[in-house]
Amino acid sequence: MTTAGETNRVGETVLVGISDRLAVVTINRPEVRNAVSRQVQADLRRALADLRNDDTVGAVVFTGAGDHSFIAGADITQLKDYTLHTALESDMQKLYDEIEAFEKPTIAAVNGYALGGGCELAMACDIRIAADTARFGLPETNLSVLPGAGGTQRLARLVGTGRAVEMILTGRMVDAAEASAIGLVTSVVPAEALMDEVRRVADQVLRKGPLAVRLAKLVIRSGMDADQRTGLVVERLAQALLYTSDDKREGTEAFLAKRPPVFRGR
Numbered sequence: 001m002t003t004a005g006e007t008n009r010v011g012e013t014v015l016v017g018i019s020d021r022l023a024v025v026t027i028n029r030p031e032v033r034n035a036v037s038r039q040v041q042a043d044l045r046r047a048l049a050d051l052r053n054d055d056t057v058g059a060v061v062f063t064g065a066g067d068h069s070f071i072a073g074a075d076i077t078q079l080k081d082y083t084l085h086t087a088l089e090s091d092m093q094k095l096y097d098e099i100e101a102f103e104k105p106t107i108a109a110v111n112g113y114a115l116g117g118g119c120e121l122a123m124a125c126d127i128r129i130a131a132d133t134a135r136f137g138l139p140e141t142n143l144s145v146l147p148g149a150g151g152t153q154r155l156a157r158l159v160g161t162g163r164a165v166e167m168i169l170t171g172r173m174v175d176a177a178e179a180s181a182i183g184l185v186t187s188v189v190p191a192e193a194l195m196d197e198v199r200r201v202a203d204q205v206l207r208k209g210p211l212a213v214r215l216a217k218l219v220i221r222s223g224m225d226a227d228q229r230t231g232l233v234v235e236r237l238a239q240a241l242l243y244t245s246d247d248k249r250e251g252t253e254a255f256l257a258k259r260p261p262v263f264r265g266r
Contacts, residue, residue: 010050011043015065021058022202023051024109026065033072034064036117041095048098058206060102061198062125063109064118067191070110070134071118079143092117092149096124100150100221103214105205109198110134110185115173120147123154126217128184129198130176131191136184137173157224159183209247210265 007017015026025047027034034040051057064070074092099106099121108114108122110130115137122128122136130136138147138155146152147168156164159182167174176188189197205213215238223231242248247263254261 010047011039013037013040014043014047016047016050018054018057020203021056021206022061022199023054023057023059024061024063025051026063027071028065030064030066030069033069033113034066034118035072035076036074036092036121037078038091041091044095045098048102052103057104058210059105059107059202061107061109061202062099062121063111063195067112069112069118070108070114071116071121072113073116073118073139074149076143079145087148090148092120096120096150100124100154103217105202105213105217107198107202109194110136110176111191111194116140116147116151117149120149120151120154123158123184124150127186127201129194129201130179130185130188131194132176132188133191134176134179134185134188135173136176136179137171138168139171139173141169141171155184207260209242209245209251209261209263211245211247211263212242215242 007015010016013027013029015028017024027040029035029040051060106125108125108128110122110128112133113135114122116139119136119138138151140147152168155167163182176185179185180188219235219238222234247265250263251261
């Protein structure tokens with residue numbers, strides 16, 4: 001288990017560091033631009049399991065080792081051997097579903113190329129902050145496959161169907177400025193300021209009621225897959241739960257007393 005202030009290796013390919021309730025998960029394969037191999041997937045699952053049960057962690061950041069690549073896609077040396085059964089098992093898609101549904105807020109710190117599986121991982125996160133040197137793309141059609149880790153679905157929901165179809169069919173890359181303009185990323189900052197901005201945004205989230213943050217994520221995600229009337233019902237039910245929570249009482253009492261709240265997540 002990683003403890004506060006330490007950076008520990010999880011398996012062969014992932015590093016995890018924890019500081020002030022923020023865990024930074026780094027895919028550590030810079031020699032192959034942090035390509036997602038089967039080992040990376042296994043190590044990420046282990047890291048998520050550890051962080052899910054770690055009460056000292058309130059939010060999780062994903063990034064890539066080095067200055068040039070966030071994640072430059074799947075490991076092509078393994079992809080060439082994939083079969084029908086590999087696609088049906090859809091291990092990477094399931095992993096990214098797990099990241100999207102993770103109970104704690106997630107942030108992608110995109111420090112370079114985010115292509116294929118890298119772009120798909122970023123899209124599975126709640127917030128995407130990009131360095132101005134970042135590049136995004138889903139170039140799988142160049143290999144006569146398609147984005148199979150959620151890319152066809154999440155990209156369309158983020159940027160609209162028309163732009164998603166164009167990006168996937170052409171396989172072209174977009175720079176950080178265009179990614180921001182079309183809604184693919186939340187914000188863009190100079191590369192040297194990336195982690196400072198990630199920390200600033202994470203601190204904003206971590207100051208909020210953790211139960212409210214968790215339920216807000218759940219309601220938004222659920223509502224995207226339902227009609228508006230159903231989404232509003234889910235919203236009311238989540239609000240009803242929050243109205244009974246210790247955190248709601250603490251939040252309102254702290255506001256009226258003009259003091260910082262001390263939330264416990266209940």
